[in-house]
Amino acid sequence: MRIAPIMPDAFPALAPALRDILIECVGLGASIGFLAPLSLEAADAFWAGCIRGVAAGERLMWGAWVREELVGTVQIVVGMPANQQHRVDLVKLMTKPSARGGGIGAALTLAAEAEASRLGRSLVVLDTVAGNLAQRLYERLGYEAAGVIPDYARSSAGPLEPTCIMFKRLAPPAA
Numbered sequence: 001m002r003i004a005p006i007m008p009d010a011f012p013a014l015a016p017a018l019r020d021i022l023i024e025c026v027g028l029g030a031s032i033g034f035l036a037p038l039s040l041e042a043a044d045a046f047w048a049g050c051i052r053g054v055a056a057g058e059r060l061m062w063g064a065w066v067r068e069e070l071v072g073t074v075q076i077v078v079g080m081p082a083n084q085q086h087r088v089d090l091v092k093l094m095t096k097p098s099a100r101g102g103g104i105g106a107a108l109t110l111a112a113e114a115e116a117s118r119l120g121r122s123l124v125v126l127d128t129v130a131g132n133l134a135q136r137l138y139e140r141l142g143y144e145a146a147g148v149i150p151d152y153a154r155s156s157a158g159p160l161e162p163t164c165i166m167f168k169r170l171a172p173p174a175a
């Protein structure tokens with residue numbers, strides 16, 4: 001597995017794989033801001049917006065490759081208000097369903113944390129559907145649950161689902 005940043009110049013070549021990952025994840029019920037079925041156009045528009053954010057210095061994005069195939073991705077939002085420059089939001093962690101369970105989600109999260117720490121950020125905040133597999137993954141990586149908000153987002157299956165707000169303090173980078 002190789003984890004590397006996704007920069008704007010590489011985006012056109014990666015756009016089809018990113019589109020597939022997003023559509024597959026949403027199709028399998030991932031609660032990452034969309035309802036299934038997600039159209040090609042909506043997926044492409046989402047990633048184009050993300051990469052504009054990367055180009056603007058508002059967010060950073062990583063990919064995970066297995067045998068040259070892009071199989072996962074994550075982002076951190078670094079463009080924070082003036083009084084929250086010490087923290088990042090970790091968002092849009094997703095692994096292609098066929099590649100799950102091999103440590104890609106954990107490796108992406110750790111790569112994003114390492115860069116946040118290198119940038120001098122000391123706090124990571126995220127939200128995830130309460131009680132799901134991703135929450136367990138984050139807990140294993142040292143995230144604490146701040147609390148659960150009921151009825152936070154609608155699932156593609158219909159019902160409203162609770163979200164768990166989680167955080168992790170980052171140690172300063174080794175000198």
Ligand SMILES: CC(C)(COP(=O)(O)OP(=O)(O)OC[C@H]1O[C@@H](n2cnc3c(N)ncnc32)[C@H](O)[C@@H]1OP(=O)(O)O)[C@@H](O)C(=O)NCCC(=O)NCCS
Pocket residue numbers: 025030031032072092093094095096099100101102103104105106107126127128129133134136137138140
């Ligand atoms: C959450 C997600 C990113 C995890 O990706 P991943 O590459 O499978 O992550 P990892 O392999 O590091 O960890 C997955 C966990 O599921 C377990 N697992 C084992 N086999 C698995 C399988 N076939 N499929 C999924 N998970 C499996 C792993 O052992 C691990 O459990 P642990 O955390 O208790 O050790 C992935 O399930 C996903 O894309 N979900 C949809 C999007 C989503 O919900 N993202 C989170 C938004 S906050």
